[in-house]
Amino acid sequence: MERxxxxxxxxxxxxWACIDQxxxxxxxxxxxxxxSKKTFKSPAGNxxxxxxxxxxxxxxxxxxxxxxxxxxxxxxxxxxx
Numbered sequence: 001m002e003r004x005x006x007x008x009x010x011x012x013x014x015x016w017a018c019i020d021q022x023x024x025x026x027x028x029x030x031x032x033x034x035x036s037k038k039t040f041k042s043p044a045g046n047x048x049x050x051x052x053x054x055x056x057x058x059x060x061x062x063x064x065x066x067x068x069x070x071x072x073x074x075x076x077x078x079x080x081x
Contacts, residue, residue, distance in 0.1 A: 004064045006072070016072055018061055025054075027061055034065070034073035 003022055009015035018027045024043035040058065065073055 004061055006065070006069055016069075018065055020057060020061060023057060025057055025061075027058070027065075029073070031072055032074045034062075 001021065004018055004020055006016055006018045009017055009028065012030075014031045016029055016031065018029070019025075026041045026043070027038055028041065029038040040054070
């Protein structure tokens with residue numbers, strides 16, 4: 001089983017959600033605007049990770065997204081979350 005998976009947002013037709021199956025953290029982003037419009041959420045009841053853990057998770061998720069779904073993200077990788 002892969003650590004991350006992606007699904008289309010049910011609320012907004014141009015948005016995607018990338019979910020980390022280990023932590024439950026969700027990254028919501030608009031099609032083609034990943035670098036400028038992304039939001040991270042923790043599932044209800046889960047403790048939010050500390051900033052260094054969150055940064056590492058964000059980088060790993062971004063790497064996975066660019067390797068597997070770059071057509072949904074936009075033109076370039078930011079290396080900043």
